[in-house]
Amino acid sequence: MSQLPHLAITLGDPAGIGGEIILKALADSSITENCYITIIGNRDYLQTTYKHLQQNSNLKPQDLANPENLDIIDLPSPTSLTFGQGNVDTGADSFNYLQEAITLTLQGKFQAIVTAPIAKSLWKAAGYNYPGQTEVLATRAGVDKFGMLFVAKSPHTSWTLRTLLATTHIPLAEVPSTLNPQLMSLKLDLLIECLHQDFGIENPTIAIAGLNPHSGEAGQLGVEEKQWLQFWLEEERGKRPQTQLIGLIPPDTMWVQPGQAWYGNYDYQIQSQAADAYLALYHDQGLIPVKLMAFDRAINTTIGLPFIRTSPDHGTAFDLAGKGIANPNSMKAAIQLGVELATIRNKC
Numbered sequence: 001m002s003q004l005p006h007l008a009i010t011l012g013d014p015a016g017i018g019g020e021i022i023l024k025a026l027a028d029s030s031i032t033e034n035c036y037i038t039i040i041g042n043r044d045y046l047q048t049t050y051k052h053l054q055q056n057s058n059l060k061p062q063d064l065a066n067p068e069n070l071d072i073i074d075l076p077s078p079t080s081l082t083f084g085q086g087n088v089d090t091g092a093d094s095f096n097y098l099q100e101a102i103t104l105t106l107q108g109k110f111q112a113i114v115t116a117p118i119a120k121s122l123w124k125a126a127g128y129n130y131p132g133q134t135e136v137l138a139t140r141a142g143v144d145k146f147g148m149l150f151v152a153k154s155p156h157t158s159w160t161l162r163t164l165l166a167t168t169h170i171p172l173a174e175v176p177s178t179l180n181p182q183l184m185s186l187k188l189d190l191l192i193e194c195l196h197q198d199f200g201i202e203n204p205t206i207a208i209a210g211l212n213p214h215s216g217e218a219g220q221l222g223v224e225e226k227q228w229l230q231f232w233l234e235e236e237r238g239k240r241p242q243t244q245l246i247g248l249i250p251p252d253t254m255w256v257q258p259g260q261a262w263y264g265n266y267d268y269q270i271q272s273q274a275a276d277a278y279l280a281l282y283h284d285q286g287l288i289p290v291k292l293m294a295f296d297r298a299i300n301t302t303i304g305l306p307f308i309r310t311s312p313d314h315g316t317a318f319d320l321a322g323k324g325i326a327n328p329n330s331m332k333a334a335i336q337l338g339v340e341l342a343t344i345r346n347k348c
């Protein structure tokens, strides 16, 4: 019998909802039965979260795992915890949790890292100048080709939405000048490799969005499609006969088919032949539809790393911290996908 995968879960910013969604997820035996889990964070913070939620919310005792029964790598912290009020110290703590998880994973202790959310602004305040956890993971892993892929399985139809972002944490104004044929080909390479390796899809169909309204309307509403994106796509079609590349799809209608596949609603003329994956050109072009459809269950996974990393799709939700009402489903889905991918890769 093969061994169960061992996952590290980082606590994220301790003032956010990370502790709560971890304790809720680990109270569910269907989440923990197929893996070993070690939390990388701070035992006192988890105990404080546990006790606070037991005493100040409507949660029942069985809704939360007791930190006393969990395997925790306990990293000391200089500060006491105020829910919803992250600061320089909680920013630094959350950065250290991630660093420790990466170090131990690179040493072979864990097969996957699941990260709870951090506040990017508090990393910056603490002197860590990374746009997000993705970039730290890539830097420490020594890779310069990586991507941010969002995966979500529909509760209505079981269809899986996969959305890769061509650009990620950059200002909107920098998107047109950051996109170029090399970057697009690199993202497509990563996506095809991931669909093959992690999802068993040999000859995928991939839909690619345009950048401008109506994909530029022949240059009238934007020039990037006409200047180079369409040529790039034709060239890729020639190079990749096994992959069906659909596009450039006007961004406003790109999400109609996935929406129908997600909800199982095919009651008008657009036949549902949803793609295996969607390539969005910038953060909000891809994430607004993902979060509309699947905010409570989408997973953010970093592709191109030598190890598995998954994460809930949401942030620290400081506005909810300490109230007991944070939804743990995206964290549960992130743990489940971490286990699935680790199991697949262990067999390879």
Ligand SMILES: NC(=O)C1=CN([C@@H]2O[C@H](COP(=O)(O)OP(=O)(O)OC[C@H]3O[C@@H](n4cnc5c(N)ncnc54)[C@H](O)[C@@H]3O)[C@@H](O)[C@H]2O)C=CC1
Binding pocket: 017, 021, 116, 117, 118, 119, 120, 121, 133, 300, 311, 312, 313, 314, 315, 316, 317, 318, 319, 320, 325, 326, 327, 328
């Ligand atoms: N992977 C990560 O570490 C991510 C971190 N962030 C960080 O999180 C911080 C806050 O970002 P926001 O844009 O406000 O996004 P957010 O996802 O934290 O919150 C957006 C809205 O969704 C709600 N929400 C979030 N998670 C929820 C859950 N599990 N259950 C119920 N409601 C939930 C919040 O209450 C809020 O109303 C920022 O500093 C950002 O950098 C944001 C996204 C991902």
Ligand SMILES: NCC(=O)COP(=O)(O)O
Binding pocket: 131, 132, 133, 134, 135, 287, 300, 311
């Ligand atoms: N919106 C996605 C996001 O912020 C992911 O951030 P991270 O996983 O790189 O920390």
